[in-house]
Amino acid sequence: MRFGVRQFELSLMHRMRDLNPARVEDALRDMGATRAELRAAHAQWTRILHSPRAPKTLRPLLGRPAYEGTTAVGSLTCGVSRWALPSWPGLEFEVLYGPGGETWNQWFVRPGDPRALPFAELEPWSCVVADVAASFPGAVHQEGQAPHHWALDFGHGRATYRARFVYGLCQRIDPV
Template structure:
């Protein structure tokens, strides 16, 4: 089984199935492909990605899709990357774009809308009709809603976000309390302390009373 444009599209559909399974099933019917072909295309692309001698990065895309009809260059910070684009029949009006670094490494790959296409309105935001870059360019006034979110239905509280303008408070650790260990140490080592004090006193007294003093002190404690 070769790996061309059709197989590459099936590999993309396999990844999209987790997001929009109904749309993928509809597209498989239009392509005349089965689920077995979908899985095989994904497995084939995975094997090529891990094969030691198979081309990697942009070379793998060129092998599957052929020479890119569009090539350009784009600044990225202090570097400049190559822009490669391929049209895919399943997504008309869009192009599959790959950004390649100076060393040939693949930086990014996604769908883009070629320049000169008609601008989208909010009503046109349907699956597979808009891209991330187009949404930012064509709908600049849309803002992310930062209002407090309601609590989920399962009772869990939403995650708290700390305000960066407020200083971060660090609560000091409580001081170590040694008073709780004192009774344990005293009761454990009390016989030993008594024996040491008795021996020290006995050495200052006559030798005849040494044994009796030690036995009296130890056994009577």
């Protein structure tokens, strides 16, 4: 089976299922995909990642990025590539490459500036880490509980909430 955009989306959803299984099930139904296809895509992605011939970038798998450029991280200049994926319109999957071409980070971002959102509009799969941080100044970044997981603790009203992310994409918001 050729690995392309659909398989990549499914492999991302495999990890998202950890925190938002109902949303992943809805997405599978919308895509006309099965759980078996999701598992097969994840297994194929894992084999690609651990292959000695693994590509250094996602370009051979996903095609030309929507954006390619560089960014400064401290005193280093790093490469940045971003792809638009059909399941997440308005967002892009970003890969940050170190000076030697190694992948340093990969997650969803909003092209341009983050969007400040009111609490009621923090919907799963519609906002990213930078959006929540921009919406609630003073939000505290937390490590996630598994690979590619992330969390932000923030206050709203008199309560504290934890936004949970997979690949930088909001999966759910829980009271702390």
